[in-house]
Amino acid sequence: MNLHEHWLESWRQLGASATDESLYLQLVACYSEPHRHYHTVQHLTECLALLEAVEDQADRPAEVAIALWFHDAVYQPKRHDNEQKSADWASRSILAAGIDHSVADRIHGLILATRHNAAATGRDAQVLVDIDLAILGASPERFAEYEAQVRKEYAWAIGPLYRRGRRKVLEEFMARPTIYSTESFRSTREAQARINISRSLAALR
Structure with missing residues (x-):
């Protein structure tokens, strides 16, 4: 999978008129941080590949894709607010791209669903969470x-x-x-x- 091409296509499908190249580089840098061993580019790539196989099950696959891109953007093993910070970053980025607030809110909620502290509700959250947990059944x-x-x-x-x-x-x-x-x-x-x-x-x- 070409991550950069996937990034560009996901934003295009989301309705962005342009993409932020620096944001892409920031996210790849985050997933490449030296303290990460599982929450890495490998995990991100596996998740995005799984989405390609089941995207017909999602109501808004582009939103699920962007949620996957951001879902582990912030990851510090000793903290308990990683998903919140990742969701907030995603929301700010989506709004900065000129996309409607309702889209930002939905993606924010999808990322929070990856805290796995409750059963996922809604098709997109269920698809996203199952993708994130797919490693358990590897x-x-x-x-x-x-x-x-x-x-x-x-x-x-x-x-x-x-x-x-x-x-x-x-x-x-x-x-x-x-x-x-x-x-x-x-x-x-x-x-x-x-x-x-x-x-x-x-x-x-």
Whole structure:
């Protein structure tokens, strides 16, 4: 996938008359920060590729695309307001591009849905959140890589602290009736996600 071409096309579909090249470079720089190991350009690229496969399920695929571009724009592992800051940045950027406030508000809400603290509501939020959580149902090899990447991002957390926190996150996903909200992700990733998470929880114990 050519990220720059995807960026230009997403803004064109959103209705922007011009795109901010410096904003693109800022975002790529953010996803390339040295403290990131999972929330990187790799994750962004995987998410955008998944959207291409399921964009017909979204009501406003261009809005989902821009939300994906910004959803981890701000990422500091020790903070709890990353999604809020990312959503605020997206909203400011959309308004600066001369796009309607209603679009900015919807994308702001989509990014906040990636906090994963409640079930996603609305087709676009469900598609976005399922894409963001697709890694849970990845192949065992990619899931193992993801687990190692997340651990590196939390290298500052000593063993017991990390295991408790990670266990809590994974147990919350396992407790859901379904991890994924859309049928396409449930049919292709739900079973594997539960296998992956179960193995991870066993290792954490």
